[in-house]
Amino acid sequence: MTIPSLDNYTLPLDNSLPVNKVDWQIDPSRSALLIHDMQQYFVRFFGENSSLVNGIEKNIVALRNWAKQNKVPVIYTAQPTEQSAEDRALLNDMWGPGLTKAHPTLQNVVPALTPDSDDIVLVKWRYSAFYRSELQEILKNSNRDQLVICGIYAHIGCLTTALDAFMRDIQPFMVADAVADFSREEHHMALKYVATRCGSVTVTNNVISIGSKSEEIFTKALLHGQLLELIDEDPQFFDADENLIDYGLDSAQLMGLISKWQKLGVHMTFEDLAVSPSLNGWWQLILQKYPHLKG
Missing domain, CATH: 3.40.50.850 (Isochorismatase-like)
Incomplete structure (x- = not known):
């Protein structure tokens, strides 16, 4: 019953x-x-x-x-x-x-x-x-x-x-x-x-993916730029496959990034990003959820 x-x-x-x-x-x-x-x-x-x-x-x-x-x-x-x-x-x-x-x-x-x-x-x-x-x-x-x-x-x-x-x-x-x-x-x-x-x-x-759009478009280049603003590393020596934690990225900065991405229609969680914490790793995770995004 x-x-x-x-x-x-x-x-x-x-x-x-x-x-x-x-x-x-x-x-x-x-x-x-x-x-x-x-x-x-x-x-x-x-x-x-x-x-x-x-x-x-x-x-x-x-x-x-x-x-x-x-x-x-x-x-x-x-x-x-x-x-x-x-x-x-x-x-x-x-x-x-x-x-x-x-x-x-x-x-x-x-x-x-x-x-x-x-x-x-x-x-x-x-x-x-x-x-x-x-x-x-x-x-x-x-x-x-x-x-x-x-x-x-x-x-x-x-x-x-x-x-x-x-x-x-x-x-x-x-x-x-x-x-x-x-x-x-x-x-x-x-x-x-x-x-x-x-x-x-x-x-x-x-x-x-529907709704208010920012003039800014989420790209790998944008992600790259956001990371360089947060870590203390010369751009020419930045390794896209290196663990971002080793570059000094902390949890507060990560949550700030997640908040910025949400405004661009990209919704990731702390747990998602912990799987592969590198520029290339994150970009692949993002493309899996949002395959319409391009480099």
């Missing part, structure tokens, strides 16, 4: 997505980001330190950063711990009591995605985020007619919300590698349904 224990699986890649029937494009001035049901209660069914949950958390963090940078409203859904029999109704028959007051901390959104004070948190009563909520009014009042959807579970609340948005003339975009599901098969079923019946399917990197 309740949600079963869930297995981990590999998130879909851009080249494995179903073909979209529509050619809609995300426009930050028209869109809102919906972070769907990323509560401790729901992620716990994937087990401790789930690779699947860690993967979508990382991508949703990137999506939220993109939204903040582009003034895209960030909206959360979260089920309450107090649900009367009348409120929960048929959900009791299908899933049991769900969240209860016995474990109030399970209602919290996972720590990596804790809502900011300017984010909107909607109470979630049914599969669709529109049901008994102000979501449609929020979108209308902010002149938004696109909804970028991430979170869990893909084939239940995320899919139903996408379908409900479509029926309200709001274009839904499901971010394939920022949603998780009961299984790989149900995940792909949800993606196929959205792509062919009610919306558009995309991936995180495609979304975060």
